[in-house]
Amino acid sequence: MKSTWKKSIPILIIIIAFIVLAIWWPDKAEASSRVTLDYLKEMLLIMPPVFILMGLLEVWIPKDKIQQWLGSRSGVKGALISILLGTLPTGPVYVAFPLAGYLLGQGASVSNIILFLGSWAALKIPQMMLEIKFLGIGFASLRFGLTLVLLVIMGQIMQKVFNKKTEPLWTMHEEPAPPKSKGKDPILETTSK
Amino acid sequence: MITTLVIYGILVICLIFSLLKSKEKTLKAFKVAGQVLKKSAPSLIAVLGLVGLTLGILSPETISRLLGEEAGLIGTLIAAVVGAITLIPSLIAFPLAGSLLRAGSTVMTVAAFITSLMMVGIVTAPMEIKYLGKRFTLMRNGFGFIAALLLAFLMGVIL
Numbered sequence: 001m002k003s004t005w006k007k008s009i010p011i012l013i014i015i016i017a018f019i020v021l022a023i024w025w026p027d028k029a030e031a032s033s034r035v036t037l038d039y040l041k042e043m044l045l046i047m048p049p050v051f052i053l054m055g056l057l058e059v060w061i062p063k064d065k066i067q068q069w070l071g072s073r074s075g076v077k078g079a080l081i082s083i084l085l086g087t088l089p090t091g092p093v094y095v096a097f098p099l100a101g102y103l104l105g106q107g108a109s110v111s112n113i114i115l116f117l118g119s120w121a122a123l124k125i126p127q128m129m130l131e132i133k134f135l136g137i138g139f140a141s142l143r144f145g146l147t148l149v150l151l152v153i154m155g156q157i158m159q160k161v162f163n164k165k166t167e168p169l170w171t172m173h174e175e176p177a178p179p180k181s182k183g184k185d186p187i188l189e190t191t192s193k
Numbered sequence: 194m195i196t197t198l199v200i201y202g203i204l205v206i207c208l209i210f211s212l213l214k215s216k217e218k219t220l221k222a223f224k225v226a227g228q229v230l231k232k233s234a235p236s237l238i239a240v241l242g243l244v245g246l247t248l249g250i251l252s253p254e255t256i257s258r259l260l261g262e263e264a265g266l267i268g269t270l271i272a273a274v275v276g277a278i279t280l281i282p283s284l285i286a287f288p289l290a291g292s293l294l295r296a297g298s299t300v301m302t303v304a305a306f307i308t309s310l311m312m313v314g315i316v317t318a319p320m321e322i323k324y325l326g327k328r329f330t331l332m333r334n335g336f337g338f339i340a341a342l343l344l345a346f347l348m349g350v351i352l
Contacts, residue, residue, distance in 0.1 A: 032249025101324030
């Protein structure tokens with residue numbers, strides 16, 4: 001089981017780091033484990049519903065719809081949908097990665113995924129309230145505007161690079177992609193077995 | 194807390210609709226969820242540990258000590274790097290940024306910190322790679338870092 005070994009290496013390194021910390025800087029180790037536990041609680045609360053929502057998306061929303069809404073031909077409308085999805089008050093950015101990976105796998109364009117992830121992380125409405133309170137409305141609105149412009153530029157550049165891509169982007173489900181002409185959902189097929 | 198409620202609210206509504214339309218498909222959705230969970234467990238655990246370690250070592254107090262008095266471009270660069278490494282919830286990050294500003298940090302430094310905090314995530318990279326691939330992750334974070342520095346510069350000039 002070489003692959004399981006490879007997968008557990010990062011976790012081993014982290015455990016060693018914790019031990020080292022505990023020996024030399026016990027107070028830091030204590031703070032670190034407290035933070036880890038806090039985040040563990042948060043993840044245990046947030047991740048299950050996110051995964052179930054992904055499952056529901058997978059089962060109910062056909063691939064061509066996502067391509068139509070968020071694909072490379074979706075234009076300004078697709079960009080607006082991506083930003084809107086991102087600004088919903090729905091948790092930390094690591095929640096967005098599985099969703100983004102899923103959407104990308106279903107044919108959403110790279111530039112829209114950049115907009116989605118970027119606005120999820122940086123343009124959240126509840127977050128803006130805090131920003132205005134602590135940094136002022138001038139700072140907050142200027143940052144909002146500039147971030148949006150930079151995200152659009154970033155998306156366009158990455159889209160150009162990935163148009164020349166050779167490797168598949170979607171790597172989570174390891175089975176080879178079926179021929180496109182069949183129009184069936186690859187993941188659905190594997191789960192129905 | 195609100196975000197959790199929103200997610201569970203959305204889930205409940207979607208589940209009710211799904212169950213009304215087809216029990217079979219709903220069951221299939223749960224199976225897909227289980228598969229995704231199994232595949233992402235190792236990277237989730239790694240991210241948890243990394244977040245704990247960075248926040249434990251680079252605590253808000255340490256960060257404000259690092260950036261509070263540091264002025265100039267090097268301070269801005271340090272701010273961007275610290276922001277890129279850490280994952281700090283906005284509930285802590287904005288008060289921290291506010292106190293940095295009051296403690297004498299420049300707008301440029303604070304903007305660099307906040308923006309790279311949001312656009313770049315080194316501790317969450319294992320998860321991002323898992324779902325979006327190495328190349329995508331490297332490019333998004335790389336460009337995000339450049340964007341954060343650019344944005345900080347522009348904000349420093351304008352404000």
